[in-house]
Amino acid sequence: MDKFSITGPCRVMRGEVSISGSKNAALPILAATLLFDKPVIIENLPSRTRDIQVMLNLLKSLGSNIQFLNNKKTVKITKTKKQKQFGSYSILKTMRAGILILGPLVSKYGKSICSFPGGCVLNGNSGRPINLHLEALKKLGMKYEIKKGYIHAKSNGKLKGNKIEFPAISVGASQQLIMSSVLAKGKTLLHNLACEPEILDLTNFLISAGAKIKWIGKRTCQIIGVSSLKETKYSVMGDRIETGTFCVAATLAKGDLLIKNFDPKLIKTELNLLKKVGAKIKLFKNSINIKGPERIKSIKNITTKEYPGFPTDLAPQFMVLLCKASGTSSITENIFQGRFLHAMELQRLGAKITIKNRTAKIEGSTNFIAAEVMSSDLRASAALVLAGIVSKGNTVVTRVYHCDRGYENFENKLKKVGVKIKRSK
Numbered sequence: 001m002d003k004f005s006i007t008g009p010c011r012v013m014r015g016e017v018s019i020s021g022s023k024n025a026a027l028p029i030l031a032a033t034l035l036f037d038k039p040v041i042i043e044n045l046p047s048r049t050r051d052i053q054v055m056l057n058l059l060k061s062l063g064s065n066i067q068f069l070n071n072k073k074t075v076k077i078t079k080t081k082k083q084k085q086f087g088s089y090s091i092l093k094t095m096r097a098g099i100l101i102l103g104p105l106v107s108k109y110g111k112s113i114c115s116f117p118g119g120c121v122l123n124g125n126s127g128r129p130i131n132l133h134l135e136a137l138k139k140l141g142m143k144y145e146i147k148k149g150y151i152h153a154k155s156n157g158k159l160k161g162n163k164i165e166f167p168a169i170s171v172g173a174s175q176q177l178i179m180s181s182v183l184a185k186g187k188t189l190l191h192n193l194a195c196e197p198e199i200l201d202l203t204n205f206l207i208s209a210g211a212k213i214k215w216i217g218k219r220t221c222q223i224i225g226v227s228s229l230k231e232t233k234y235s236v237m238g239d240r241i242e243t244g245t246f247c248v249a250a251t252l253a254k255g256d257l258l259i260k261n262f263d264p265k266l267i268k269t270e271l272n273l274l275k276k277v278g279a280k281i282k283l284f285k286n287s288i289n290i291k292g293p294e295r296i297k298s299i300k301n302i303t304t305k306e307y308p309g310f311p312t313d314l315a316p317q318f319m320v321l322l323c324k325a326s327g328t329s330s331i332t333e334n335i336f337q338g339r340f341l342h343a344m345e346l347q348r349l350g351a352k353i354t355i356k357n358r359t360a361k362i363e364g365s366t367n368f369i370a371a372e373v374m375s376s377d378l379r380a381s382a383a384l385v386l387a388g389i390v391s392k393g394n395t396v397v398t399r400v401y402h403c404d405r406g407y408e409n410f411e412n413k414l415k416k417v418g419v420k421i422k423r424s425k
C-alpha cells in the first residue's frame with residue numbers, strides 16, 4: 001500500500017494547476033455507453049484515477065471494446081457481439097458507482113445480474129443503500145430478486161416510461177433513472193432529482209447522442225424514449241471537488257494558484273465561503289486565481305447539502321482549513337453520517353475538533369505537528385494531505401489508495417506548485 005510523505009510547512013505554494021475531467025461525471029457517462037450500439041468517444045477522461053480504471057474494466061468484462069486515442073484522456077468505446085449482462089462482485093465491491101450499470105443493462109438487454117456495490121464507508125451502520133435506485137427502476141417495469149449478494153433483474157420487453165417522484169434526493173439514483181429512461185417506451189417524468197453539475201453533464205452527453213431529455217424544472221426531467229442512440233463524441237466537465245481541494249490548499253498555505261480548465265460558476269457556494277475566510281479570488285471564464293490570506297477567518301455553520309448547497313465531498317478539506325482559522329468554526333454534515341472519520345487523524349496532528357451528532361466544532365489556531373496518519377476514505381485522504389502541507393515536520397499519510405480512486409496525479413500536481421511530497425511503498 002502506497003503512502004505519501006509530506007515535508008511541511010509549505011511556504012511557497014505558487015503556480016498553475018490543470019484540473020482533470022470529473023471522475024463523478026465520467027462514471028455515469030461510461031455506464032451510459034452500455035445503451036449504445038454505435039461507438040462513443042469520450043474526451044477529458046480522468047483515466048489515471050482508480051475508479052475510472054475500475055469502470056473501464058467493468059465495461060471490458062461486459063464485452064465493450066475500449067480503445068485509447070492519441071492520449072490517455074480520450075477513449076473510444078465500442079460494443080462487441082459478446083456483450084454480457086453480469087456485473088461481478090470482484091469488480092463492483094471496489095466502487096459504488098458500479099451499480100450504475102444495472103439500469104442501462106436492463107434497459108438495453110432486458111436483464112442483468114449485478115452484485116451489490118462497495119465504495120467509501122461513509123454512512124456508519126446504514127452502509128450505502130441502493131433502495132432508491134431499485135424502487136424507482138421497479139416503477140419502469142424492472143423486476144428483481146436478491147440472491148447471494150446479487151441483484152437478478154429483468155424486464156418484460158422494454159422498460160416503460162412512468163412518473164417517478166424520488167422520496168429523497170440521490171445523485172446516483174437520479175443518474176440511474178435518467179439512463180434507464182432514455183430507451184424506455186413512452187414518456188418518463190422524473191421529479192425530485194439531484195441537480196449536481198455532473199448530472200447535467202450526463203444529460204448533455206445523452207442529448208448529444210439523440211436522447212430526448214428536457215429539464216422542465218430545477219429538479220424535474222421529462223424524457224421521451226428513443227429507439228436507439230447515435231454515435232457521439234463528448235468532453236467530460238472539469239472536476240469540481242479537485243478544484244475545490246486546490247482552492248482550499250491555496251487558501252490554507254498562503255499560496256497563489258492559477259487553477260485552470262474549470263468553470264468557476266459551478267462552485268459559487270464554495271468560492272463565497274473561501275472569500276469569507278479571507279481568500280483573494282479572481283474569476284476568469286475557465287480558470288480561477290486564488291491567493292491565501294495572512295490570517296484565516298473562522299466561519300460558523302457550514303452545512304453540507306445537495307447542489308447548489310455546500311458539497312459533502314469538500315467538508316473534510318474545509319475542516320482542515322478551519323483548524324487554522326482564528327476562532328471557532330463549525331460544519332454540519334447532512335448527507336453521510338460517517339463523513340468525519342478523518343477528524344480523529346487530524347487530532348493526531350494537533351487539531352481540536354469535537355463532534356456531536358452531525359456537527360463538528362473546530363477550534364482554530366492549530367499548530368499542526370507532523371505525525372503518521374491513515375486515510376479512511378477518498379476525501380479524507382485529500383484532507384490529510386492538506387493538513388500535512390501545513391504541518392511542521394514530516395507527515396506520512398498511509399493508505400493513499402483511497403486518494404488514487406478520485407484524484408488524478410495528485411502528488412505531481414502538488415509538487416509542481418511547491419509542495420514537498422513523495423510517494424513510497
Ligand code: UD1
Pocket residue numbers: 024025027096097123127128129130131132133134168169170171172173194312313335336
Ligand atoms: C455521489 C458521489 C459522492 C457524493 C454524493 C453526494 C459519485 C460517484 N459519488 O454519491 O462523491 O458524496 O453523491 O453528493 O458521483 N441513499 C439512500 N438510498 C439510495 C441512494 C442513496 O438512502 O438508494 C442515501 C445515501 O446513503 C446518502 C444520501 O442518500 O445518505 C445521498 O447519497 P447519493 O446522493 O446517492 O450519493 P452517491 O450517488 O452514492
